[in-house]
Every structure is written in C-alpha cells, then in structure tokens.
Amino acid sequence: MLEAIKRFYQERIQVDDAADDDLQHRLQLATAALLVEMAQEDNERHSMEFQAIHEGIREVFHLSDEETTELIDLADREAHEATDHFEFTQLINENFDYPTKCRVVELLWRVCLADEDMNRYEEQLVRKIGELLHIEHKDFIAAKIRVQQAYSTSYMNDYDSYE
Template sequence: MLARLKAFMNSIDAGGAPSAAPKDALATAVAVLLARAATLDGSFEAQERAVVADHLCNRFDVSREEIDRTLDEAVNSADEMVDLYGLIRTVKDRMDEEGRIDLMEALWEVVYADGELHDYEGQLMRRLSGLLYVSDRESGEARKRALAKLGLEVG
C-alpha cells in the first residue's frame, strides 16, 4: 500500500486524472483526507490514529498491520499537500452520496477524537462538506452521529 500511496500522490502532483491513479485510489484518497483532518490541530494523538485506522480497516478491508505501516506516510502526504482537489475529485468520482456522507461522519469522528473541535478542523469540515456535495444538514447529522459514537455531548 505504501508504494501505491506514493504513486497516487505523484499522480496528483502531476495533475493526473483519477483514471491514471492506482486501483485503490479511493482508499488512498480517504486515508490522506482522514490523516489531514487528524493532524490539523498540530498533533496526531493515539485516539486520532486509532479512529483513522479503524475506519480504513472497516471501509476498505485492509489489515490493521498494513494500515499501521502506511499511516505515517499518509500523514506526511497530508501535511505536505496544499491542494485537496485531486483527492476530492477521486472521492466524488468513486463514491455515491451515501458513501460521501459516511466519509463526513468518519471525518467528524476523527476531528472530535481528542474531545474538542479546533478552529482549523471546523474550517476544513465546512470546506470538505461543500466540496463533497454534502449538505449542511447531512453534515450536521453526521457530526451528531460521530459525537454519539465517541460518547461526547451533542451541543
């Protein structure tokens, strides 16, 4: 998966289209988006790492060992990436509306994994909601479900 992640990131940097991306481009795009959300507050804590890894394992049926080996590379890619549009394009092209809403829920769970929403994380979530064509209402409901999963108060 590490080699595929690097190849995918190179295709995005080169302006490659989703069809030029590796077979598991969706998994890679989701991994980088989740990593980006997890690290925006300046840290990548154990709770955030566990939430990201769990979502990737469950969604893409990848072993936890493989996720653990490649998660640091996804974090590095997310930190270096300025433009999210290549990732967003891949997600929009390969996920239906329900999948994009599920992704928003996973992203909300990641940003709240440490118990609070930081300003940069909130800004990213608003931006991603619009870019992924997820309505404010759907994003809000996804946020409530994520908070409930984490045992945090909705408010």
C-alpha cells in the same frame, strides 16, 4: 510516491483486475490522506485521532491492521506533499456514491472529535471538505450528531466499567 503506493499494494494485497484495484487503492489513499490532514489540523498528533483513523479505514475498506497501518503511513506522506484537498476530493467525487461520501465526512468527524477537543480550525476543515464533496448540510450535521452520540455512548460505557 506513486511507486511506494504501487509497491505497497503489490506486496500486501493480491490484485486481480489491475485498473479497478488501482482506482480502489487511490481512493483508499485519498480518504486516508484527508483523515490524516484532519488529525493534524490543530498542529498536534494525538494518538486518539490516529486510532480513529485506523479504526475508520479498517472498517470502511476491510483491511487488516497491518495493511491499514501501512496505508496510513503512505497517506501521511501524501498529505504532506499535497498542495490542497482538491486532488483528494476530486477523486472521491468522481468515484464514490453519495452515501459513501457521507461516510467519509462521518470519518472526518470521528477524527475531529476523537480527542474531545474540537477547535474552530478542525470544524472548518470538516466543513470545507464536506462542501468539496457536495454533502448537503442536513447530512453533514447528521454525521456529526451520529459521531457525537457514538462517542458519548462509548464514554458512558467506559464510565460504567469503572463502577
């Protein structure tokens, strides 16, 4: 798996400082793996959830569509091999500042709410990861509300376009 990750970044992304870039790549993979796990928590693979992952990863890490797709494919494999969330959250905790960790939780909510059908297991997973990332409850809830408002605004804009 490690070789696949290195090969992906060597082929797709030019690197100047190998140590810093390797860490950044591992952080991108850890974040994407958590999002993939979120999408699969209900044992279904909804295209809307994977679209939310794609858009979120592309926005946060400023990757091209092709790089984002390849990163998500790697993350999907990594998520299947992982035994728990700790390896991903530990890396994120050690290297992301608090606002960036809050952004990760917001991305989790985006995936969780993308199919408009959040079940209790999905909500529990977001909560568990939020706790592992040491996110304060008020910030956890604020992230959820921001995503809900964004989706309701998007829904209303889509509705208005049909009139």
